[in-house]
Amino acid sequence: MLNKTDRKLLAAVADLHTVPQGAFNIRKNGEGIMRRSTANIEIVPKADKPGIDILVKPGTKNESVHIPVILSAGLQDLVYNTFEIGAGSDVLVVAGCGIHNPGSSEARHDGVHEFFVRKGAKMKYVEKHYGEGRGSGERILNPKTIIEVEEGGVVELEMIQLQGVDQTKRDTEIKLQANSRLIVTERLLTSHKQEAESIITVELVGDDSSAQIVSRSVAKDDSRQLFHLNLRGYARCRGHIQCDSIIMHNAKVSSIPEISAYHTDAALIHEAAIGKIASEQLLKLMTLGLSEKEAEEAILEGFLK
């Protein structure tokens, strides 16, 4: 059922080299092709629209669920996934989408992921995007992620796109209740004529909630990037946005951090920087024996790690 290309895509987006331990659902070309639930994590297909419900029982600890999507043809796929992360649980969710487009038609995946992270639950969500294929058809990925974090919940998001996606619009909305915590790590690399847009809106609505967003990107060739990172503090809360971009060649990067406070005890910070690789960094690594190209690669690799 999975061919060599599928396996390569799965390895790229979900580090899957074999059928994963725990619960999983693999979606290929618009259809669920492999699925497994476990005693604590149930995966149920939606009856009214394409997609699945993932139900994590309260108290589930140290379990994972993989739900990668792969496209190996020029088609448009739209999916709605809903996650119920039970109170007090601690789980890893690995999503991601890989596209192999060998043809001239557009291959596009739009995913809407909705999470309910219940009281005291902890979730790490990893979403990787990857594209390949020699066809002229565009590879497009538009994820929409909505997360509601209840009291005391902890959510860690890793959003990574480093290769082969021609167009992406990533829209992420998160609401944090009292004592909940959010850590977002975003890594983005664009090249050629690729375009990427990332909108992250975080609402800190509960007292002592906190959010940290660290976004790093590299824009090469003629690519375009737009970041709109938005923190809104409605309670006694802390938030920090750090958005760094390295710009190269003829690329264009726009970074629009926005912080809004609606409470006197909201403490919000944003930092944004765009610049080329510092020549001192290149010189330092060259004095250690790296060529200029190797030095540049080492700096970019470290920056996007």
Next chain:
Amino acid sequence: MLELRDVHVTANDETGTVTVLQGINLTLEDNKIYVMTGPNGGGKTSIAKTIMGIYRPSRGKILLDGADITEKSITERARLGIGYAFQQPPRFKGIKVKDLLKIAAGNDDNGLHCDLLYDVGLCAQDYLEREINSSFSGGELKRIEIASLLARKLKVAIFDEPEAGIDLWSFQKLTETFAGLREKYRGTLVIISHQERILRLADRVILVSGGRVSEITTPEKFLAEIEIVTADCRCRTDCIKGEVANA
């Protein structure tokens, strides 16, 4: 052995072309420690950067073990065994201390990395996994810079004001490390410094001022001359104070 023969370096600024180095002639022998000192802006760092290939001579030659390396790039010189620890090292977002030491040493021998950090007065447990970013103080950054050079097997190692920004306790450790290099290091060691304790480590002190090598001497003789100049200054100061008091 490294030789600089009649090396001139020029640079362009808003006033036009400025001469940075004027006819530098130096022979730096193997297994010797040289301390380069002199007034600020005199040309010490420019000599170091010219040896490393960061600055290109407008005239003259640089020879390493008799081979002309004047036209070699920074990378080529590094691969031939020349190393330079920057006076103001850069910070890197994303590159960790262990990554830098891996690049420098050419391996990820954790034990070696720990030893290198110990030699510069840092605890590996606290530093190996840290990014070399703005969270580092100037002194910490400097010590990591020195460790990155100690990691390499070099024919010529140049340390540019290694003591700058380093606290007294770590400076003591650093001095011991340089003293220890005399025993185990088989190449040429060049340290740019103004510190007496570093000067005393030297086989030869090179005084650089006005873009020229003014004097090459022993540390004893150099420090004795400094004593005379200092005493003279003190005497002049006392005289002025006396004149003011009697006025």
